[in-house]
Amino acid sequence: MEYTVLRKYNFGSDVSWSNLSAVDQEWIKLHATIKHLAKKEILFEQDSTPIAVYFVRRGKVKAIRSNTDGSNQVLFFYVEGDFFGYRPLLAEELQPVSIVAIEPTDLFQISKSRFRELLSASTSLSEQLLVSLSREFGILVNRIINFTQRDTRHRLALALLLLHEKFVSVAHTEAETPIVLTRSDLADYVGTSLETLVRLLGELKEQNVLKIEGKKIFILQMRKLLELADLH
């Protein structure tokens, strides 16, 4: 499968719910609280003090960094099974990003002290974290390269591939899975303006690479996108 190249750019599932040991899962179910977020609801703001770590049980959130001029950068999307919020906690830092739900979302919330308990009790978890952080570091490096050396067209192609993989992985349906995001969120993820994004999507639609139905973006020609993304 040629898609393995994507792994260099996307977050694998190293630290995801399904990779936890059964013991850790049980422990969390017992000690975590459930938190529900409505669409657009903010879980926490950047520069706030972290108080907990989270697993996504259902739904999707975005991790964004806002600028003084009102522009945003979407750093990550977290979907069902994803684990987040542990880095600033480990590093004893403030939240580098804000977390906002992009659809109704349920989270497991594990308080800071509980998380520390878990971490010291489960050596496998801390090892997983160490490996995972190392991996994610490489991924971020690739991302930087992408932003500095690739033009918007390349970045969009890659973004679509990555988002597709992520959305498919949690789709509870047999049908072709579309990417469903606002144009703004997609633009903020690709790192371009809303207008430029719309124009490029239009291009890809013309070339029958994509099918677009409102917010739903279907990938028709995966191979063409891979060419456009031009990974190496």
Add this chain to the structure above:
Amino acid sequence: MEYTVLRKYNFGSDVSWSNLSAVDQEWIKLHATIKHLAKKEILFEQDSTPIAVYFVRRGKVKAIRSNTDGSNQVLFFYVEGDFFGYRPLLAEELQPVSIVAIEPTDLFQISKSRFRELLSASTSLSEQLLVSLSREFGILVNRIINFTQRDTRHRLALALLLLHEKFVSVAHTEAETPIVLTRSDLADYVGTSLETLVRLLGELKEQNVLKIEGKKIFILQMRKLLELADLH
């Protein structure tokens, strides 16, 4: 000191020689081999299999990512005391970058197996690594924001501040410490073209923010650079 803001962008010394326990230092001195690099010598290439981790004893190296079109991106500079190469080893991945000496350099080289020994023997080290990786993660996020949302002028100002801190930290002299790099390396670090970099340096020189003597760049007005970098 207003420079604390810089910490969000620069690699702290979490995992540096001086932060190691005396025991770990002794262990390394005993088990590491010394490797000397001439200027421009390549330590290893990107996509090669990692075989060791390294401490810089003397000198400076750059971590670069080369593109098919011949362009480079400098991801990091490592100077005396810095530790590098452990991430791909932990993640069981190929080298994401090439390491090239920018001046004559001596390294401690610790083989993969030795490093694993050290890691399992020293819990303090693995804890340090976990914390450090978490911190560096946040720093990379900041870096991405910088590349996506700041223009070249901003990025240059920040780069000069960061490089100054880094160079000062290892300067064995009382005198004002210049940044000494080729224009190409600086351009590849800032993420711009050689020509644009030269022009912007010229501007800063005109405004008496910098003094430039060949490769040596002296910062005359730190405060002005901080304004230009416009951190938040």
Add this chain to the structure above:
DNA sequence: CGCCGTATTGAGCGCTCTCAACGAGGGTGG
């Protein structure tokens, strides 16, 4: 049905890149 958030399309401009030529400086060999 109307409203407000979202999406689309157009026009114009500015930053930064590329291409190109020239200058300077330092190292090396004769």
Add this chain to the structure above:
DNA sequence: CCACCCTCGTTGAGAGCGCTCAATACGGCG
């Protein structure tokens, strides 16, 4: 010691990508 060469640095001109501003269409939800 000097001349040459090669790398590095500087400056100019032109072009294009992607941004901003602005106006208009769409569409879902009350």
